[in-house]
Amino acid sequence: MSKSKTTITCPHDSESAITLDSCCTEALENHLPSDFFKALGDPNRIALVARLAVCGRPAKVSEIACCLPIDMSVVSRHLRQLKDAGILECEKQGKEVLYSVQYQSITKMLRGLADAIDECCPEQRRCVGTKKK
Amino acid sequence: MSKSKTTITCPHDSESAITLDSCCTEALENHLPSDFFKALGDPNRIALVARLAVCGRPAKVSEIACCLPIDMSVVSRHLRQLKDAGILECEKQGKEVLYSVQYQSITKMLRGLADAIDECCPEQRRCVGTKKK
């Protein structure tokens, strides 16, 4: 943890300004890519990831699609979004495209975020209540 | 992990059906509440959480709102959504409402999910390639 610190004051209420540890903010926001969460924010995409995760092997789009009551074209778009978010990966094999879960990068991401939040937790740092007056 | 297992066959392609370990699916889906991710899927809400996290103390709505170029009523709604998702908590104090980050429940959730994904990771289980033939 560093000691660099910035205080951002509220224009209309400078006394109760939120104290921002800039270094910590960056560390946290690096771990908070909203595209990652947006990708997991849809029930159908959650279902796709869960099924693919327990499947344990690369699966083609058509077999993934048949588990859900939505069109395969929609599944294809969902899979692409999950891939762009770093949750899935895919490889072409002949006519087919095989999707699989990026286990390591997901768990690394989740644990990294958890650690970053722990770093910010008041109980774990000395820099609490540094209020500008 | 248990041994109960279910195979869901594709209607039009039963040979390449995705093998589903039902117990594992449930375990995973329990860790995948889409509302949690949906709440973190918006850049403004991410910013709110990050700022509140590094703030390290309960903060009132107006001071949280002044960090973002959006109306306070919108911030209020975002905060409520984050609270409903279990990411923030709030307490009334006179006229004001103080929001703070639920550090423990978030990190517990993230690490629980990471563990659940690890449980599904092919390298860590024996039940790979259980394909119906």
Next chain:
DNA sequence: TGCTCATTTGCGTAATTGTGCAATTGTATT
């Protein structure tokens, strides 16, 4: 009681997103 301030809620609108269908692309097979 009347007033002020902080927050929430109602409502209308613009933007985004999820979806299905049809057409297209790309790859193998005949």
Next chain:
DNA sequence: AATACAATTGCACAATTACGCAAATGAGCA
């Protein structure tokens, strides 16, 4: 070359969501 199949993309539409403004709620204070 023609055909068949898997996956993607274009397009239109419905549903959801983010947003700002104004009004309402609620809690302290004169």
